Amino acid sequence: MDTALSLKNVDKFYGPIGHGVHAVRNVSMDVKKGEIVALLGSSGCGKTSTLRMIAGFEEVSAGSISIAEQEIHRRPPAKRNVAMAFEGYSLYPPLTVRENIAFALKSAKLEPSVVAAKVTEIARMLEIEDILDRYPSSISGGQQQRTSLGRALIRDAALHLLDEPMGQLEPQLRALLRGRIKHFIKERGLTAILVTHDQTEANALSDRIAVMEDGILQQFDTPEIIKDRPENLFTGTFVGEPPMNVFNASVRDQDGRVHLDFGSGLSLDYPHDAFSGSVRDSIVDRGNIVVGIRPYAVHRTKDQGVDAKVIVNQWLGDQSHIAAEFAGATLVLVEHDRADVRPGDAIKVDLNPENLHIFDPDSGDAIAHGAELVS
Ligand SMILES: Nc1ncnc2c1ncn2[C@@H]1O[C@H](COP(=O)(O)OP(=O)(O)OP(=O)(O)O)[C@@H](O)[C@H]1O
Ligand SMILES: [Mg+2]
Missing domain, CATH: 2.40.50.140 (Nucleic acid-binding proteins)
Structure with a gap:
């Protein structure tokens, strides 16, 4: 009953099945409602591909995906009730930061004062309150990234997918936001999948870590078990600083x-x-x-x-x-x-x-x- 997301034998080929790039290989995983899961792995291991299939921006080549026990992998993105912060931010250039963050609430038909209060709360949390009236082209990469994160977190969705949401930020701000974002997600009982290269972030933010390499899910467990009982040499040497x-x-x-x-x-x-x-x-x-x-x-x-x-x-x-x-x-x-x-x-x-x-x-x-x- 409490499964928020379920991937069953999911494969992704870019190009012809069996011949193209095999980006995701037979991945199965269940994420519980209210859980924060970190997808951790090196560049090119298939993290973004996995998130995009869940959100519906890429088709699955094989296997199935369910959200809240409903099979959704054939539905268009708008019909999946998923909020995603993209790796490349994908902000709307003609809209201000404020309008970008509020955009997803448009269809919810909320009172303007309610929307304004929500935007302010999120902007304050992400330390971008002072740029709310600027346009994406006139703010820094780190500010664009936080705007994109705000736009995803403000939504009331069954699943929040965050692709490297803090990759552009300096360590101090990252550490500060880490705590706030975790609190925000937990307080609202949201379910989130966070892609990261950063093991400290994965350890600090997540309930469980999914370690990926070469399109394969290597291990999916709590940070403690991943560290103390790595299932294989890859996980053992990839997670832990300095390496094993x-x-x-x-x-x-x-x-x-x-x-x-x-x-x-x-x-x-x-x-x-x-x-x-x-x-x-x-x-x-x-x-x-x-x-x-x-x-x-x-x-x-x-x-x-x-x-x-x-x-x-x-x-x-x-x-x-x-x-x-x-x-x-x-x-x-x-x-x-x-x-x-x-x-x-x-x-x-x-x-x-x-x-x-x-x-x-x-x-x-x-x-x-x-x-x-x-x-
Ligand atoms: N649109 C595409 N067409 C062809 N190949 C792709 C496409 N998108 C990704 N790939 C390939 O699929 C594999 C997985 O890519 P993906 O973007 O999922 O990796 P990632 O784990 O998110 O990496 P990063 O940490 O660098 O963002 C890589 O080999 C990549 O080159
Ligand atoms: Mg990626």
Whole structure:
């Protein structure tokens, strides 16, 4: 009952089906009423195509889309009850900012005073109150973007689709608006899908994140699960800043202990009980694995651990980022204090099994997160 949007096996080809650009591949997802979902992925992964199919500006090549349990993918855009803020803003040039924002309310036949109050409220929220009487051609890109966002948010629609709504804004304003927009959406119980490249924005604004790459929905879950239990190597390395460290390793059983060999003469022998039994059996059986560990989960130790050599140590004002040479690759560590190490220093790092993410080197699928085996 509470499903606001449902995509079932949606495909998008630009050009002939089966031959053209396969922009969206068999995407299925359900969005609940009142939920904010972030579509996160790199440029060209199919985010805008997905939104445009939902809004009706692109046809689906296969599959179906329902809004509020009604199949809508054959209806024209105006018959879908969807409000969209476009990537390219699409403002009406002959109308002022005020008229652009109010435009969608025209058909709602509201009292002019009600419209005026709504426009003022939205403009204030978006910090564009002082440009309401200007025309799109005479305002900045960031102001146009906020006008477009206001025009979408003012509408009373079943679904709000926001394509990179804050991409043009500086970080301070973005952070301020993030909070306000979330509050606005939640207070009204709106359902929104927000496209973004920015993981901080996705984490801060959304209830769930849909990670896309190559037209494929890689994982759709809460920000916490996406970070702690990435389903595959793509999600693991795409989400998280700085990115997860990943290394190829071969594994063997050494008298019941796990022996990891990273190549370049670097290996680790774990104590007997370091890995849970099921994780140990699973990785030993495979022989080759990819080991991932997040930069803030790598800890320097005094004696045990593996050897690494500092390449750079940067203090970012509130944390240290240390890059170290490790098994012919680079290992990044994040520490919260000013780290007292210099380029060339030998360090030892602890790769605690609790913090390891283990992936299949061929498929990229996750095998285990810490002690938890992925079923
Ligand atoms: N009208 C079109 N005709 C042909 N190919 C297109 C068209 N629109 C998009 N594409 C292609 O489809 C793929 C997905 O594009 P889409 O615009 O959905 O990506 P996106 O994830 O929104 O990227 P960005 O973050 O750069 O906006 C890309 O390879 C793109 O070149
Ligand atoms: Mg796009």
